[in-house]
Structure formats: structure tokens, C-alpha cells
Amino acid sequence: MTETLHQARTETVLIPEDPRFWGPPEAPLDMPRQELERRSGRFEFAQLFRPFLPGQHI
């Protein structure tokens, strides 16, 4: 979309009266929730090693 279309872009000043129709077109994208903390709040010994083993799923 970032092509050289300066001349091609038409000037449009007409917008619907109702602001509910001013939004961008819909194109849904999934955004899964990330895991950031343990489900249980209890201490786990493996936690101690995480800072020293970056990127490892422990």
C-alpha cells in the first residue's frame, strides 16, 4: 500500500453523519493471550535457573 500513489489518491471529504461509521475496515486477526506467570503462585525451584538459562522453557 505504500506505493507512489500521490497523484492517484483522491481527495475525499465526505464522511457519514454517524461517527460509528468512521472506523477502519474490519479484518480480524487473532491475538492469543501470552503466559507470563505461573498459574499457581507457589514457589518453584526451577524459577531460580531461568535468569541464567535465557530462552529455555523450564
Added chain:
Amino acid sequence: MLAIGFATTAAIGASVLITDAGLQDGFQVWDAIRTVLILLTTGWLAWGAALALTGLRPRRRSTTIAAVNSDAATVVLVPICNEDPVATFARIAAMDRSIRDAALKLDIVILSDTRSAEGQAAEHAAYRLLIAETGGADHIYYRNRSDNRGRKAGNVEDFIRRSGGAYDYAVTLDADSLMSGEALAAMIARMDADPKLGLLQTLPRIIGARSFFGRAMQFAAAFHGPVFTRGLERMQGATGPYWGHNAIIRVNAFAQSCGLPELSGKPPLGGHILSHDYVEAALLARGGWRVLVDSGIGGSYEEGPENILSYAKRDRRWCQGNLQHMRLLFAPGLAGWSRFVFVQGIFAYLVSVLWGVFLISTVAGTVLAPEPDYFPNTYQLFPVFPSDRSREITALVLGIIGLLIMPKFAILTKSAITGRTREFGGSARALASVAVEILLTSALAPVMLMFQSRAVVQVLSGQDGGWPANARGEGALTFAEAARASGWIVTTGLIVLGLTWQFASDLLPWLLPVALPMIAAPLLISWSSQPVGARHFSVPEETTAPPVLASFREIHGRWLATSHDSAAAEALPNEALHVPA
């Protein structure tokens, strides 16, 4: 590694000096406390100095990539909540003009979280002005969210869930952000050139400052900021920072990696993640995406706080957000550097408390020190005097001051040699600006220490400060306003001075640089918030205003005049009359 070595050496050196001095009158618990505190605080200062020194090295190669026509679909996102719509939408009009001048075709989406009917009406009126100005009804969109879940991060997430599939890249802005078309083209080119680049952060320059304080911060950001950021670029590598705005993200990577959960428990440490940007950068890196910062991309601007109270208010929000990261230090799969960034963010606020405790323990240690034992042995003819360690302590203080100001003078020296100071009004004026900025920040340091310490205590004691809208454009403060907000700092300063005078008068000269600014806090806050001329703290953007900034000022001025002009206002929709000036 050199930086870590430098910070460690400085921290250990300072600890040895203070331990040696403390042991002269025997070991007390205060000595141990002071040793640990000086280790941490000096290490922190040295780390900051190392960052600047690392940034002083010239770039090995240019990362500039020529902007070419791109097939990527890019959207510019402007999340807003209770902002001044005239100024915000005028910035968008100026950016749209600059985008066209750069022969780009981008969509712009205003994502409003404003709840009040009056605020929404003002935004609607400003949107109509924006469309009339730009003719951009086909690519400038506005939507107001009915559910404000997740604040700004939730606002962007809501957009990605609904419309993210239409775009390859999204440029995230703040309401006060301004970016040129050339900057956007350069960012898109960088994303096109590196398919594993998940996020590219620019270093926004502060613009539009009018007060003494604001202009000092603006100068520091322009003069020192790029060097510190270059140091950060080198240290963080592909696990770089995200500051939440003036950055470009790869939408798919962001959607895959950055769906933020609510943290268990209640605020301030639970609930929505407040400083979401740091976490999103860490999650992108966890997902295998590169996160880079590039201080070399020009044409990226934002506005800053105009007075110390606005600065402290923003700091309160950031403090809560950063301390919340304590919950995330052991999150699974994060890169080591991402965890270290969290630690740095937490420490940036804890360090104020540590300095405060250091000062208290120093006074307490002196007051509670046992009488010197001049005859420690039973059969001793001559007394044994504790050796004087004043020189060592003076060396320690000078060393700490050196860590604070040495990087700034190193940047000044290099800038004078390379001719960069010409952009700041010449070497003499740049020297004056650096010196005055150091004096101002030194005088304000005890005041900021108090505000930050209070913020930390509030957060750790469970007080949720929320995430109120930015109070942009707050200007000059009267003495009475400053006194109301800082009376507790004055009282604390007087108590510290009185107690020291009474119980440890030897320490008075050492504590005066801390206590006097606290007592003078209302004066400092009020005085530094007053407008000053452009002769003070000259920055390049004032010598020659960038086209996008000139456009913004022209459009903003015209819109304001229109909203005040009754004849013209009759031609506008009714809501425009409610647009606040």
C-alpha cells in the same frame, strides 16, 4: 562486558572506601547497610555512565536503507484518551501532508478511549476539521471504544483484533507524537529489508518546550539522548527497547506474541500491565523477533512535561508500571537481557529509596557511633586515635559527582570536536547549556528523589495511582501551587536539617546540598516552570523548523483561529464550537 566491568569496579571501589571509613570507629550494623547501599547506588550510576561512553564510539557502518516503493500495507495508530483534540488532530493533518509529500500511501487510525460525551463531541468536531483539511476520508479513520479494557495497550490490541489483518506494519504513536513522512518511509524500508525485525523504535526528539525546566529537558534529550540511546543499541542488540510510541511494529509478529494477560491479584502490582511496552518488547524477543532501536532516524518528535509536577505525575505512573514488572522477572522463556531490562526499570525507581536510606543510615551511624576507645589495650602508654578518612570520603563524593557529569562533558567534548555543537548554537552556547542543565538537575535531584521515593512507597504499600490521562500543555505554576504540592518535601528538609544540626553537626556541610533544595522546593518548582526565551537551551529544531513541525504549527494556529472566529464557526458543525482551545 567492559561496561559491566566498569560499573562493577566503580561499585566495589566505592564500597571499599566507605567500609574503610566506617570501620575506623569499630564495626556497626550501619556500616554494613551503607556498604551494601553504596555498592548498589554507585553501580547504578556507573552503569549509566558506561552507557554514554559506549554510545560515544562512532557507528561502524550506517544502517540507513534507501526507502523504496513498498508493497506493505502500513497503518499509523494514534491512541488518544481525553486529549486536546484540536492539537492532536492538527498533528495528524501535518503528518498526513508529510506522508503525501514523501509519496507514501498510509492509513491513519485514531483510536479514542475518551468516555465523556463532551470529550467525544469535541473529537468528532476535530475529526470533521481534519477530513476537511486533508480530504482524507478514504484513509483517515476514527473509532471510539465503548469498553476501555487494558487502557492504551488494550486500545491497540482491540484494533489489531478487529482490523489488524489488513496491515503488514503499524506505526504506534502517542497523542503528542509527530513523525515526518521521510521517517515513516525509512522505518518501512527497514522493516521490508529485515523480515525478522518485529519492532523498530526511533528516538523521538522533544519539541515545543517553553519553560526553563521543559527547555532544559528538551536540550538534554536532543544533546545527550542520541549518545545514551546509541549505547543502549549496542548493549541490547536485537533485544532492544520499546517505548510505546514513535515505533513501527510488524503486525503479525505483534499479534502472535503480544496478547497481554491481566496479572493475578489487584492493582498496583496485579491487574492490567501498565508499562506494557517493555513487556511487549520482551515478548517479541521471546517469540524470536528482533527488536531494535535506531537513534539515527530523524523526523521523530514528541512533547515533554513543562514543569516538575507534571514530570513527577508521569513518573508516578511509570513507577507503578515498572514495579509491576517484579511479577514478570521469572516469566517463562524470556531472554536474559529482557529480564535485565525489567531489573533496570525497577531499579530506576528503587535507587531513589536506596539513596534516601543511605543518607539516613549515614546520619544514624554518626549519631549512634560509640565513643572512640583511645586505650584499647590494658597496658598502653599512648592513646590510639582513629585515623582521619575525610580525604577518602571526599574522593568518594567527587567520584560520584564525576560519574554523574563526566558522560555529559565527554559528549560535549566530542560534539565540539565533530562540529555537532553548531546545531546547538555553537560550542560556547552548548557549554553553557550543558553546565546550566547540570546545575538545574543537581538542584532538582533531592526533590525528584523525594517524589520518586514517595511513589515507590505508595506502590509497595498497595496504593493504586491508576493511569490518568496525560496533562499535556500544563504550563507555569505559581509559588502557591508549587508550595501546595511540595509542602511535605519542605517539612522533611527542615526536619532533616534540624536533626542533623542537633545530633550530628559535623555532617551538616555534607547534607546541605540535599536539605537546602528540599526546603527551596516550591521556589525551584515554580521558578523552573516559567517560560523563557529561545536563547536558553538552543536545539536544532528551533534554528530550522522541520517541515512537519512547521505544518503542524500552521494548521493548529489556523484551526484555533477558526474555532474562535464566530463567522467561520457558523460554517462548522455544531460540535466544533465545543472544541477547547
